[in-house]
Amino acid sequence: MQIGIDRLGMYSPHFFVDLKDLAEARGVDPNKFIIGIGQSEQAVAPSSEDVVTMGANAAAEFIDDIDTSKVGLVILGTETGIDASKSGAVIIQRLLGLPEWVRTYEIKQACYGGTAGLMTARDYVAAHPDKTALVIAADIARYGLNSGGEVTQGAGAVAMLISANPAIMTINDDSVFMSRDIMDFWRPVYTDLALAKGKYSTEQYIKFFDDVWARYQQQTGLTLDDFAAVNFHLPYTKMGLKAFWTALPEVSEDKQTALLDAYQESTVYSRRIGNIYTGSLYLGLVSLLENDGHVQAGDRLGMFSYGSGAVGEFFSGELQEGFARFLHADAHREYLDSRQRLSVAEYERVFNNKVPYSADDYSADPQYLSGRYVLTGVENQERQYEERPE
Ligand code: HMG
Numbered sequence: 515m516q517i518g519i520d521r522l523g524m525y526s527p528h529f530f531v532d533l534k535d536l537a538e539a540r541g542v543d544p545n546k547f548i549i550g551i552g553q554s555e556q557a558v559a560p561s562s563e564d565v566v567t568m569g570a571n572a573a574a575e576f577i578d579d580i581d582t583s584k585v586g587l588v589i590l591g592t593e594t595g596i597d598a599s600k601s602g603a604v605i606i607q608r609l610l611g612l613p614e615w616v617r618t619y620e621i622k623q624a625c626y627g628g629t630a631g632l633m634t635a636r637d638y639v640a641a642h643p644d645k646t647a648l649v650i651a652a653d654i655a656r657y658g659l660n661s662g663g664e665v666t667q668g669a670g671a672v673a674m675l676i677s678a679n680p681a682i683m684t685i686n687d688d689s690v691f692m693s694r695d696i697m698d699f700w701r702p703v704y705t706d707l708a709l710a711k712g713k714y715s716t717e718q719y720i721k722f723f724d725d726v727w728a729r730y731q732q733q734t735g736l737t738l739d740d741f742a743a744v745n746f747h748l749p750y751t752k753m754g755l756k757a758f759w760t761a762l763p764e765v766s767e768d769k770q771t772a773l774l775d776a777y778q779e780s781t782v783y784s785r786r787i788g789n790i791y792t793g794s795l796y797l798g799l800v801s802l803l804e805n806d807g808h809v810q811a812g813d814r815l816g817m818f819s820y821g822s823g824a825v826g827e828f829f830s831g832e833l834q835e836g837f838a839r840f841l842h843a844d845a846h847r848e849y850l851d852s853r854q855r856l857s858v859a860e861y862e863r864v865f866n867n868k869v870p871y872s873a874d875d876y877s878a879d880p881q882y883l884s885g886r887y888v889l890t891g892v893e894n895q896e897r898q899y900e901e902r903p904e
Contacts, residue, residue: 517639518680518831520646521840523575524800525568526670526787528884529558530853531861533665539858540660547665552751552781556788557853558861559669560882561868562889565592565652566602566899570609570887572793573650573673575842577610580675586645587638588618591627591792594653595620596897598703606650609887609899624699625747626821627651628672628792633827635676636685646677653791655749658707659862666750668788672796681840682803683815683831690730691827692722699822706868715822716753722826723757723818730828738765741830742813743776743806745798747820749789751781754798757818772808779806786850795819803833804843811835869897 533553537544547553559568569590590603601620621630628651635647652671657663676685698715701708723746731737738744738761746754758777762770780802784790790797795817802809809815811833819827856864869876869892877891883902890898 515640515643515678516680516684517636517676517678518684518834519674519682520677520680521576521580521675522682522796522800523572523673523842524670524783524793524797524846525571525575525885526557526790526850527559527563527568528853529560529856529864529882530555530786531558531856531858535858536665536861540664550752551665552755553665553785553788555786556665556667557669558856558864559654560864560879562878562883563669563885564596564602564889565590565594565654565671566596566605566609567885567887567889568669568671569602569650569652569673570606571885572652572671573606573610573648574886575673576675580646582612584644584646585612585616585648586642587635587647588612588616589631589634589647589649590620591622591629591631591649591651592620592653593622593624593627593701593791594706595622603650605899609901612648623825624821624823625749625791625794626819626825626827628796629819629821629827632674632676632685633689639676639678643678646675649674649676651790651792651796653793655789655791656707656865657710659865661707662712663708663710666789668790670787670790670793670797672790672793672800674796681834682837683799683833686830686832688730688734689827689829690726690733691825692726692729693825696824698824706871716756718822718824719749719753719820720757720760722820722824724760726818726826726828727761736830738762738773739769740814741773741816742809743780743802744773744816744818745780745795745802746818747795748781748784748798749794751785754781754818776802776806776809783846783850800841800846803837804841804846809833811837
């Protein structure tokens, strides 16, 4: 039985900061951000958006088109959850109007959480072929104003429906994964800002890719020649490229050019949105499928997932006949083009206006409400969510 991604949805906040503006404000050559890091714009999440609202907004792209009575599992993969105990997934389940006869929870392992959810969903569907699973990967990447990681912030979500005989891409049973306790990036519970050992984290990312890719080749007998494209976890778009460069010399120059062209297409959305942690690999997949004229049904795609701390996994998928019918390329491009550009001063104001780490009530600024699902505030320590009229 083939199992894989049957539907794909994505969402990112309506506001962004242009990285040329940010570079100027920080006294940095804009080419460092645009070429050296590979980012042009960065999504900015106002306090009315969190992993619950963004996750629900991503799933809303297809939820009305699927048979929700078949959904038996809902998983939210996130590292920027809204509660230390209760999962955001159960709130998403309610907001989307899903039935209650569902197993619903949240999982965490840095940016690997989306892949952990996907693989758990794959196993679930293998055991229950008549059922489907909703996997949501949502995050807000925050390092702090003027911090070393500021240029690699971002916000957004990807939602995937996993089923038997999927319409978009199978997930092959060929995963190679590796876990090792390292301190390259983490976020202590007292703060909403991530800590990163920048250079060390990039070295570890590349090392994990090299190790799992070598083992994948040994175990499957496949080489880069067997892939039409490889998608990478994209903390920033140059990062995947740095890892890819270590493997590309294994193939001919023509093949390298084709793979690099596909890589560029897989980075179109991330370049404008930034790091969405758990969802970044899957945002790359959406970007590739919606911006690449040359991948086609039957093609094998590689997927490299990395979550600091750290877990790395390489697996493959096969594109299905008619997959393009289930994408939203025009709507996504129009949405990204219609976003509101914030000045650096506005971005800093929005960044600092956040739900407090305290028992106080809080109201989100109504001028920054966007998307179908929003967080209007906190009352008596309970977060208040609303569905807005479309
Ligand atoms: P930095 O010190 O600001 O940048 O840190 P840099 O000095 O290393 O420069 C970056 C690149 O820009 C370099 O190119 C420079 O040469 C180039 P490279 O050597 O890398 O090819 N450059 C220029 N290019 C053109 N024109 C110029 C110019 N100037 C310089 N004028 C860093 C960058 C990414 C480390 C920092 O932003 C950071 O710490 N970010 C957060 C950590 C991170 O994203 N790590 C990635 C790997 S870990 C991961 O992927 C997991 C993660 O997603 C979290 C999770 O799992 O949950 C982060």
